[in-house]
Amino acid sequence: SYACWKLFKANNIGFHMNEDDVFIDLDKELTDEELLQAELYTNEIIWENRPVHISYMDSTEAVKLKDKMRKFNSKLTGTLRIVSVEDADICTCCGTHPPFTGMLGSVKVIRHEKHKGGCRVEFVCGRRALLDADAKNSTLLSVAASLSVKPEQVPAAVNKQKNDLLAQLDIAKSKLLKIEEEKLQETYAAAPVNADGVKVLALPMEGHDAKDIKAFLPKVTALKNTLSLLVAVQPERISYAVALGADTAGDCRIVIKLLNEAFGGRGGGKSDCAQGGADYCADWQEKLQSVVETLK
Template sequence: MLTARLYYANSYVKEFSARVVSAAPLPTGNYAIILDRTVFYPESGGQPADTGFLDTIPVLDVQEQSGDIVHITPSCPQQQTVSGRINWQRRFDHMQQHSGEHVLTGACRQIVKASNTGFHLGQVSSQIDLDIDVITDGQLAEIELVANTMVFNNVPFRIHMVTAEELSNFPLRKQPAKHYDSLRLIEVPDFDCCPCGGTHVNATGEIGLIKIRSWERKKNGIRLDFVCGHRALTDYQGKNEAVKDLAARLSVPPAELAAAYEKQADRLAAVSKELATARQELCCRLAQDLYAQAPETAGIKIITHTLANVLPAAVGELARQLATYEYTVALIAGVSPDNTKTHLVFAANPALTPAFNMNTALKAALPFLDGKGGGSPQLAQGGGAKPSGIPAGLTAAQKVLTGK
């Protein structure tokens, strides 16, 4: 005996009583409960399963197996007859999303002549896949308008249980994948009709609102991400709060946010350019001071210096600047702003290589920093997680170069 699916005729039934047909333990420690009838929807067709209770026992998942509906529970019912109750908030949310998929698909067929090749009802949003290569913002806006017009018109959903011979009487958007003796069809009159075992609202008005959030190219088609009903309201509320917050921060009305953003972006670009110029000038002056103060041995200057509260780029910039001076070697270290990481850049003026090998010097320094890195005789760099080891590391590198 196959489980009677009460939701087929009425998706609004929330409670029911049923006879326990079988109850089997599972390897997970849960139980697989089969009833003679149920309102619990099993995971299928891109729609997640219902949850709820059998008496006081939680229903964790619902699956279909060979025509039977299997309720997964953490314990076994003690009575032969149980009372079931679904999580209505979850069910109605799924009804809104699945019904919205039918309407959105109908709008896509009408506007861009696209067929729906896949549907997934997610926890936050849902997706449909379309068999087209491109779509424009204008087409998306038109699809939304057509879909929501159907919502506002409050068109009834019709459920048909038909035989295989009766299928030709209906304008199916796609034919069944295999032969069935009977099929359940869901129809939005003159708009969409297809075989479907899911749960739906009575009329399109209960969908509330359909909003396409985004789209992306997926394999050989287009994937639309959308929300309906309460999800659309939650999405709008979140985005409205974000817009209000940004508008307040920029001291402009919401309608002027884009222009204010462009203005701020231009300001940021100008400030960034000024900052880069100032940093370059500061680096040049620091390099000049370090070069002037550095002792000279046999006509060669080996300069060691540590920068605090800097990013790796600043370390490299100073090392390269110093290496432009003739017969100069720069052994520069930097400590990150959070004082947890160090970066080394060793650079030599080309006239000193390969006699002075920066990669060899770096390999001598890195163990003191618990670091890694490498490079060429002229330029080598690396990093570590032990800033306290910088003095010993620079000393080791200098000894390798001088032999002292």
């Protein structure tokens, strides 16, 4: 907290500690480079093994130190406990402190994230910092060996594999969408017609996701006098959409409610198009068919 305040004027506005690690909340977002500087600054103070002083003084005397403190609570009264690291942090605190900074060993920031306009920083100390570094180094060496690269080359190798996989996935999805287009014609021809003379077209799209449905919508909205139900099925998720074709009367908001009830999902939209989703269920085909029967 002191290093972040001293170097970057970031104030500590929150503190959380559990058995394994510590979190501090700062009122300012810091970059990776800034947090690295704060971490090194902190460890330099630790390694210099500076003494930690504890003193007691009346709040009226403590006021004189407020310009040296990173945080001073003017509401505190009576005798205050002042903890200070020599030539560094000074604060009011009732917690336990070592007599020398060197007893901490080291401090290692392990992650940070945006939090309420600032950032939350998580770090580990002492033996935990060493064990955390050992575990992560072991993981890095294992990944490097599996990729047949040096440890410092792991990020680039992983990104390459990821990009290669995404490229292959795009090709596969493109081929699947072509198959769905062919299936669309057959499904359209066999689609039942409801009492209003509107075709009710239900098109299951196994292996696809919500993005694929969105890309496929223009295909069905071009169909005249048709109410289309697109259902993308994946191992953990089912996504669905309802769309009215050209010159088709109806309200997709009513239909999306039927799908939400059938699948136990959530969704909404406009009268001409609506989308939703739910957790995967093994009987999704029966549930889809029940909605089609209702619409018929």
